[in-house]
Amino acid sequence: MKTRKIAIIGLGNIGQAVVKNIKKYSSLISRRTSLKIELKKVCDINKRKRKIADKFSIPFTANPLDLIRDPQIDTIVELVGGIEPAYSFVRGALKEKKNVVTANKALLASKGREIFSLARKVNRKVGFEASVCGAIPLIRSVSEGLVGCEVKKLYGILNGTTNYILYQMQKGNIDFNASLAEAQAKGFAEKRPSLDINGIDSLHKLSILSYLCYGVWPNLNKVYTEGISKISLLDIRYSAELNYRIKLLAIAKRNDGLLDLRVHPTLVPAEHPLSQTSSAYNAVYCDTNPAGELLFYGQGAGGPATSSAIISDIVNIASYENGFMRKEEKVSFRNTKDLKMRYYVRFMAQDASGVLAKISKVLASFNISIASVTQKEHKLRKCVPIIMITHEAKEDSIRKALSKIDNFKFIKYPSQVIRIEDL
Amino acid sequence: MKTRKIAIIGLGNIGQAVVKNIKKYSSLISRRTSLKIELKKVCDINKRKRKIADKFSIPFTANPLDLIRDPQIDTIVELVGGIEPAYSFVRGALKEKKNVVTANKALLASKGREIFSLARKVNRKVGFEASVCGAIPLIRSVSEGLVGCEVKKLYGILNGTTNYILYQMQKGNIDFNASLAEAQAKGFAEKRPSLDINGIDSLHKLSILSYLCYGVWPNLNKVYTEGISKISLLDIRYSAELNYRIKLLAIAKRNDGLLDLRVHPTLVPAEHPLSQTSSAYNAVYCDTNPAGELLFYGQGAGGPATSSAIISDIVNIASYENGFMRKEEKVSFRNTKDLKMRYYVRFMAQDASGVLAKISKVLASFNISIASVTQKEHKLRKCVPIIMITHEAKEDSIRKALSKIDNFKFIKYPSQVIRIEDL
Structure with missing residues (x-):
């Protein structure tokens, strides 16, 4: 049976769940994949976390370099969170030719390009199943x-x-x-x-x-x-x-x-x-x-659910020789102002005659047509809420129209606008 | 860019969708994976299917052995369905050291053990994403x-x-x-x-x-x-x-x-x-x-949705060195008779006095207790439907009780029983 030696940096909520569930399910994983996942060392800069490692009889260190430089370790699991020092740990691990598993969406969103490019260069893998939607694969x-x-x-x-x-x-x-x-x-x-x-x-x-x-x-x-x-x-x-x-x-x-x-x-x-x-x-x-x-x-989210995704990455990286490696593409973005969709709009207006007419006139001047209007009878904070659903309109027009309407004296609170996706 | 040469046996609904979508999305796949998927040959024992191949300018054969024995082909996609001759094609392809992709659930359910065992022996992969739930991965x-x-x-x-x-x-x-x-x-x-x-x-x-x-x-x-x-x-x-x-x-x-x-x-x-x-x-x-x-x-189901799963197998087999290989385990099964759950039961009884009492007595004699009863007023086929939801009961008891109740003369149709899963 092939053994894969891994190490974890960061013993927070998720890190602890990973330790616990690797121990709990290691024989299940071995039966399924003929792989033995060995948790060789864990690390947290907070030395008081040593007692967690002790509980599971795993060697502990407060220095991440102890793991990153250990030639026996195949895969480093980064569960520190945030950009730094997590980014340094991930780069360090890849440069030492280790695979990396991470749940760190902030890091990937900011430094994903650099991380995947480095991984490609050193021919190692980055598992990130846990970074989006926890337990969902x-x-x-x-x-x-x-x-x-x-x-x-x-x-x-x-x-x-x-x-x-x-x-x-x-x-x-x-x-x-x-x-x-x-x-x-x-x-x-x-x-x-x-x-x-x-x-x-x-x-x-x-x-x-x-x-x-x-x-x-x-x-x-x-x-x-x-x-x-x-x-x-x-x-x-x-x-x-x-x-x-x-x-x-x-x-x-x-x-x-x-x-x-x-x-x-x-x-x-x-x-x-x-x-x-x-x-x-x-x-x-x-x-x-x-x-x-x-x-x-x-x-x-949550430790147990997220640990499932992290463990799946550890096992799958160990099982496969070549992981997924996405090439970047040139893409043009749609300008948010040019979006067209239906909107829910709520105005908070004084209960006076002509209010609806004035609002409607502004909307019409921006080519926004109204699919439904509900004016609530009861007053809230001395105002009546007017709820409108628009037909498809341009985001830019909605913004401009609302800013104009909000200038009316009879509008007492900034108008609320929520986009509608009819799916 | 690495090229992977594949061939398809079976040009039915799904086979045609695979051909079409490999052509349509091959550049997308190349951008994403740096792999070129080349459809080298297609086969159907119905020679009239040649016109489909012609439409996409792909070489056609009516003899599956032409594909299975072609040393240039890496992966055979089996879309014949049923046990034979599909099983012979799959075995033949594996013995010729080709990977196999199949949507054939009947074949896997009957011969999965033999197929996966042969694949392990020849160190080739079997992709079967399309065999369960079509497009869902x-x-x-x-x-x-x-x-x-x-x-x-x-x-x-x-x-x-x-x-x-x-x-x-x-x-x-x-x-x-x-x-x-x-x-x-x-x-x-x-x-x-x-x-x-x-x-x-x-x-x-x-x-x-x-x-x-x-x-x-x-x-x-x-x-x-x-x-x-x-x-x-x-x-x-x-x-x-x-x-x-x-x-x-x-x-x-x-x-x-x-x-x-x-x-x-x-x-x-x-x-x-x-x-x-x-x-x-x-x-x-x-x-x-x-x-x-x-x-x-x-x-x-459906050609396009299923083709997505087949194409994902083709690409992923080409991307990975070692595919998933599940070891078999010894498992004890629960006897259906020993199941315990709640049941929906519908009796069709003559509208006579004492009917409910007699039914209830039989149920009680089997330790089946009733959570709710609804007796419908309107008659159907000269009977009144009596709907019962039971508390948790043993499957074996339900079967025995119903068979006894169905012997009553006032029961005019076999009783209906549907299991409840409260999830």
Whole structure:
């Protein structure tokens, strides 16, 4: 039986789960693959983590170079997170001719090009199944399963924290802050949740999927990214009345040769599987040629679920001689301003005559036509909410029209706009 | 750029789609993988299929040995279907040291052990992504993505034809025969649909999943397999009233060291994603350790969707040196008679006093307790339908009790029993 010696840098939540599950399932893996996975050493710069290593009788070091320079180790698992020092560890491991397995989406989104290029140069592999959608074998499905397919559209709920918050707002009829507090209390949101809330974590994952589907690492600053902090309970309720749910979607579409990448809260038809993705689950829906529509659903985060993806990378790298190596491509991006879609718009206006006429006139002047209007009778903060669903309109026109409408004196709060994907 | 020369035997619906999509997507595949897939020759014993080859300017032969013995060909794609002569072609190709890609679930379910054992001996690979769930990269997800996971439960809608028929019965309020006729008219069912209707196709696919998840090829004659031809519109309606849908599920569960494999119509909670798998789609839900719950959804049949899976196998075999090779394991099976679950039972009884008492007495004598009873007021064929949901009961007890109840003179039709999976 072939033995593969691995080492782990970073003994946080995920690192500990990897240690535990490699121990627990090593005989299962050996039966399935005739491979023995030996955890040779673990590392954390926090020396108090030694007791975790001791519990499993694995040698511990607080110095990552001890692993990176150990000639017996085949594969380094990087679970440090963030850009530095993780990037140095990954580069160091590759330069020492070791394979790398990582769950670090921030690192790949920023330095993926350099990391894969170095891996190609030294003829070693980088496993990153755990970087997107935790336990769902999505990286493998997209890069291998759909290797002969074009991905026309991909919509992903890639962040469990924000999905949990939006789901609880809807289910529990509570506002954003209350839902965030609940998510933090239950361990679904971190104490400093801004990377999740602001959509940056979803953006990092979308960037990795963009590389797999289209061969391009986008400039992270140029991808339209909007988080969920502005979503109010009102919007959750009104969109439900219109038979929609609000989800934070990462979106990739290519048509007419232009690639369109975005992250933003989106109205999704209530009966669509993405709408039914509850709690902290992740889901990815894609429409492809010739494989048609596909949906993947599972746990996107948490130690045990993520450890499954990391272990699958360790085993598969050990089983295969040549891993997936995607070539980069030149791709033109669709300008967000040129997007055309339907929009949900909520105005908060004083209850005065002529308000609807004035709003409608501005919309018409930007060629935005209205599919439905609901004016709520009850007043909120001395205003009446006016909910509109538009026909397909240009993003640029919507932005300009709303900025003009928001200047009216009878508009008391900035207007809310949420994009609709009818899927 | 490395070139991989392949050949196809069988130019039916799927074979033609593979030819077309290899041509259409070869430059995409080359960009992604630096591999050139060259379709060197195609074969069909029906000489009239030559015109398909001509259309794509590919050499044609009616003799499979022309491909199998061609030393230039790396990989043979077997799309003949059935056991023989497909089995001879696959054995021949492996003996000539060629890799094999197949969509043939009947062949693998019957001869998988021999085929994989021969492949191991000659150090060649067998790709079979297309054999289960068409376009869904399920084989890859289970064998590679879940390589370090135990699969506690797996529920699959693995057959599009039967799902289409059941779905249309429910949606269109039509009976089994009308729905089957519609499925045939729309190309979702074959003219001779018995392999689908009787659950045999699902059984073949379940057998392959059993090999992947548990390392065991079951004896096909010993796996409890029940088709959908006995499902009446009544049952569809009554189960909907109880907030269930009826789906033909392939089920694999392992607990207490016993493996439980079955194929049968099943009541599934209406809000579960499996219930929402509409039309001819396939879906697989599994509950695993440590990856948790996963759901895969997509097109399970049809030329284009299936060609995507075949092409992914061709490319991945060409990319990797050592493919997946599962070792067989010794597994004990759970006896179907010892199953315990809840049941939906429908009796068709004469409307006479004491009927319910007599039925209940028999059930009680077998330790079957009743969770709910609904007696329908309207008479059907001079009988009243009595719908019962039982508490958890032994399969053996249910069978014995029903056979006793069916002997009552007031029971006019054989009782209907459908298992419930509360998932």
